[in-house]
């Protein structure tokens with residue numbers, strides 16, 4: 001049996017409030033967190049063969065929760081045999097709870113992928129499915145195939161929900177299109193979280209979508225109108241609404257650092273760091289597929305081969321936390337944005353985003369947010 005005792009740590013996310021007490025300890029057995037405490041009692045938990053880790057006041061945080069991820073390690077969730085590669089790649093970077101995002105594709109292909117990932121949700125390898133498309137605005141499609149975009153409707157979405165057997169936890173859609181608000185209400189009634197994204201909606205329409213039950217903004221600032229003082233748009237509508245969680249890709253490419261920091265100050269406790277990672281994350285530069293579209297990755301920046309739109313990221317959650325901290329976000333806030341905030345936004349169970357027995361194995365972070373050690377079994 002593999003036993004690890006970590007002591008002299010600050011414990012984050014235990015009751016969703018970060019502790020400043022550096023006497024925290026945790027006992028892990030075979031990669032599972034079995035006991036937590038503060039003070040000196042940990043010495044009694046050390047038995048022959050126990051690995052003892054002195055955290056030296058560093059932060060022991062819940063495993064990261066990534067609610068927007070398309071791939072990594074050279075594979076994507078669209079690949080029939082890609083799931084375990086994507087999962088282990090992100091696990092090595094601290095992610096313990098992963099929602100699989102699917103890009104826009106023809107409906108039969110999408111249904112097939114949803115059914116396959118539904119099975120992986122049922123056996124606990126992923127926490128659910130996020131449909132990013134096909135109900136997106138052609139004018140803000142980013143790296144989604146224009147031929148396969150569809151206006152939001154119950155007719156499009158209902159068969160997909162059925163194929164997932166309850167595994168679809170999030171749908172990104174453009175609420176300004178045809179039946180966007182009706183589709184939002186339909187999804188929410190069926191227990192699916194709706195994210196406004198890839199949208200041309202103005203402030204009022206975005207507000208109406210939130211009133212209809214939408215509760216997230218997909219990769220804030222990207223694939224939507226920007227903030228304008230006479231036309232405030234979806235970003236202002238989300239900032240203005242305490243019910244809404246704002247996804248953020250903190251990689252220094254998608255959003256400028258000062259805006260990373262500003263978003264955290266303007267929406268405290270409501271920013272969720274996401275990777276939006278595609279296959280090249282944790283793998284390297286080269287040519288990849290995103291759905292049916294070719295993507296060139298150069299210097300870790302992914303762009304469509306045709307047109308040059310940013311096509312997802314090569315980010316991992318540990319790098320997102322580090323970037324947010326470097327941009328001026330306090331470490332504790334960045335950690336919440338990578339754990340409890342996204343977990344709550346989607347209502348994920350199984351200890352997602354928490355530091356407690358039964359939750360995914362925690363991570364140890366340096367004061368600058370960089371990952372010191374992953375305790376999950378890789």
Ligand SMILES: [Zn+2]
Nearest residue numbers: 132142219223
């Ligand atoms: Zn997107």
